[in-house]
Amino acid sequence: xxxxxxxxxxxxxxxxxxxxxxxxxxxxxxxxxxxxxxxxxxxxxxxxxxxxxxxxxxxxxxxxxxxxxxxxxxxxxxxxxxxxxxxxxxxxxxxxxxxxxxxxxxxxxxxxxxxxxxxxxxxxxxxxxxxxxxxxxxxxxxxxxxxxxxxxxxxxxxxxxxxxxxxxxxxxxxxxxxxxxxxxxxxxxxxxxxxxxxxxxxxxxxxxxxxxxxxxxxxxxxxxxxxxxxxxxxxxxxxxxxxxxxxxxxxxxxxxxxxxxxxxxxxxxxxxxxxxxxxxxxxxxxxxxxxxxxxxxxxxxxxxxxxxxxxxxxxxxxxxxxxxxxxxxxxxxxxxxxxxxxxxxxxxxxxxxxxxxxxxxxxxxxxxxxxxxxxxxxxxxxxxxxx
Amino acid sequence: xxxxxxxxxxxxxxxxxxxxxxxxxxxxxxxxxxxxxxxxxxxxxxxxxxxxxxxxxxxxxxxxxxxxxxxxxxxxxxxxxxxxxxxxxxxxxxxxxxxxxxxxxxxxxxxxxxxxxxxxxxxxxxxxxxxxxxxxxxxxxxxxxxxxxxxxxxxxxxxxxxxxxx
Numbered sequence: 001x002x003x004x005x006x007x008x009x010x011x012x013x014x015x016x017x018x019x020x021x022x023x024x025x026x027x028x029x030x031x032x033x034x035x036x037x038x039x040x041x042x043x044x045x046x047x048x049x050x051x052x053x054x055x056x057x058x059x060x061x062x063x064x065x066x067x068x069x070x071x072x073x074x075x076x077x078x079x080x081x082x083x084x085x086x087x088x089x090x091x092x093x094x095x096x097x098x099x100x101x102x103x104x105x106x107x108x109x110x111x112x113x114x115x116x117x118x119x120x121x122x123x124x125x126x127x128x129x130x131x132x133x134x135x136x137x138x139x140x141x142x143x144x145x146x147x148x149x150x151x152x153x154x155x156x157x158x159x160x161x162x163x164x165x166x167x168x169x170x171x172x173x174x175x176x177x178x179x180x181x182x183x184x185x186x187x188x189x190x191x192x193x194x195x196x197x198x199x200x201x202x203x204x205x206x207x208x209x210x211x212x213x214x215x216x217x218x219x220x221x222x223x224x225x226x227x228x229x230x231x232x233x234x235x236x237x238x239x240x241x242x243x244x245x246x247x248x249x250x251x252x253x254x255x256x257x258x259x260x261x262x263x264x265x266x267x268x269x270x271x272x273x274x275x276x277x278x279x280x281x282x283x284x285x286x287x288x289x290x291x292x293x294x295x296x297x298x299x300x301x302x303x304x305x306x307x308x309x310x311x312x313x314x315x316x317x318x319x320x321x322x323x324x325x326x327x328x329x330x331x332x333x334x335x336x337x338x339x340x341x342x343x344x345x346x347x348x349x350x351x352x353x354x355x356x357x358x359x360x361x362x363x364x365x366x367x368x369x370x371x372x373x374x375x376x377x378x379x380x381x382x383x384x385x386x387x
Numbered sequence: 388x389x390x391x392x393x394x395x396x397x398x399x400x401x402x403x404x405x406x407x408x409x410x411x412x413x414x415x416x417x418x419x420x421x422x423x424x425x426x427x428x429x430x431x432x433x434x435x436x437x438x439x440x441x442x443x444x445x446x447x448x449x450x451x452x453x454x455x456x457x458x459x460x461x462x463x464x465x466x467x468x469x470x471x472x473x474x475x476x477x478x479x480x481x482x483x484x485x486x487x488x489x490x491x492x493x494x495x496x497x498x499x500x501x502x503x504x505x506x507x508x509x510x511x512x513x514x515x516x517x518x519x520x521x522x523x524x525x526x527x528x529x530x531x532x533x534x535x536x537x538x539x540x541x542x543x544x545x546x547x548x549x550x551x552x553x
Binding site for chain 2: 100135136137140141143144145147148150151154155158170173177180196197
């Protein structure tokens with residue numbers, strides 16, 4: 001037993017724990033609550049309303065004269081919402097299958113959170129690489145773990161033991177299984193181009209050769225890059241749209257289509273158990289956007305900015321200590337993720353919902369085939385330009 | 388890798404594998420099988436076989452078992468739970484399993500390789516690349532044959548599931 005404990009690398013364990021705590025509790029979960037807030041404010045902007053713009057931080061409780069309400073106001077709203085959800089009565093209907101009803105919300109969000117482990121959310125900070133698990137199968141790992149999040153929805157729908165959740169659960173899981181194919185197949189061209197599956201190395205490749213979607217970010221543009229841009233762009237479009245379907249977002253939010261199914265698989269849930277589904281949906285958006293940023297948009301890289309070891313970028317910027325650039329890289333990464341999240345919200349409040357047969361036809365007949373042809377196209381271009 | 392993880396994950400795997408058989412509720416059995424698959428994947432990963440471990444989760448836990456669960460949920464579970472235990476069948480199953488385990492232990496015990504430690508693999512093991520190059524160079528023809536076989540099977544399923552054959 002002592003030998004077993006001594007063989008563990010305690011520095012690795014400590015830094016991994018620190019990175020996990022930072023990523024989960026200081027970045028992703030606050031980001032989830034403020035994405036909900038952004039969702040409400042942006043929807044209000046699009047529909048010419050005001051949205052939640054009142055709640056500030058209740059500093060009067062601490063004895064100050066006024067509440068603080070910075071910027072546009074309403075920034076205290078997510079905190080108030082979280083408190084409300086935690087304190088609401090947690091009602092369990094009598095007709096549900098208790099055990100499965102209780103584990104379903106946890107299963108849904110746990111799978112999403114685990115996928116964050118392989119995302120490189122920064123270059124390095126004080127010599128520690130900013131990725132929790134540096135594995136050689138990054139994207140495959142993400143697809144594998146996120147395919148487990150279906151269980152949360154299937155079990156929620158089934159254990160609720162009533163009509164609407166069951167139909168919602170069935171719809172959602174068949175939708176997720178269908179779009180997983182397009183999602184996985186659409187990124188194969190990228191792996192043909194990159195020749196590796198390690199996410200930090202994929203980012204390093206993009207630092208050297210320009211972002212895959214914007215190949216001019218390294219300052220030069222070859223004929224091969226221009227030709228490869230076509231399949232990469234097709235991949236990007238299919239991947240992003242499939243991501244909308246995977247995360248059950250509008251225009252593909254049929255599982256919780258209110259007019260037909262009340263609230264879909266979480267109809268019978270209340271309080272924090274409902275909030276976990278809600279959290280899971282937004283965390284899945286963040287995880288998906290992180291993957292898009294890492295694979296297509298250069299991850300933490302921004303032209304002219306050095307990385308966390310003070311390498312690359314403009315020369316006069318090297319005068320600044322390296323750890324500052326480490327923090328800048330992390331900020332750049334989450335800035336890109338936030339921009340994609342804004343895009344998610346924008347689409348939601350712009351497009352109407354698809355019909356179910358349209359959704360299935362889009363996934364199976366169009367995306368699946370286009371992704372296949374895209375693989376062959378990429379292989380052809382790569383065979384034509386071996387170097 | 389620490390032997391601690393080996394014990395944790397093999398116990399997890401075996402425990403849930405037993406619960407697949409012992410549970411009367413088909414949904415509980417299916418979910419136990421999922422956890423058992425996850426334990427197996429963790430064992431693969433602990434042997435640095437990341438690719439196999441990930442594919443184990445992606446294919447079995449993420450795709451095959453979801454479809455299983457799907458079908459089970461559409462069935463009437465109460466009939467399955469009410470069914471009586473058939474003593475003759477159970478005894479037969481236990482005897483066959485014990486016989487197999489006894490044989491396995493007997494054979495493995497006398498295998499000379501089993502007592503030798505394996506030499507460590509080279510440190511940065513790029514297993515995805517290794518699997519890929521082996522599959523597409525040494526075993527290219529069998530790989531393509533399997534591909535055609537799967538294509539035939541999927542076309543067969545589509546033809547059979549059409550309501551009327553022309």
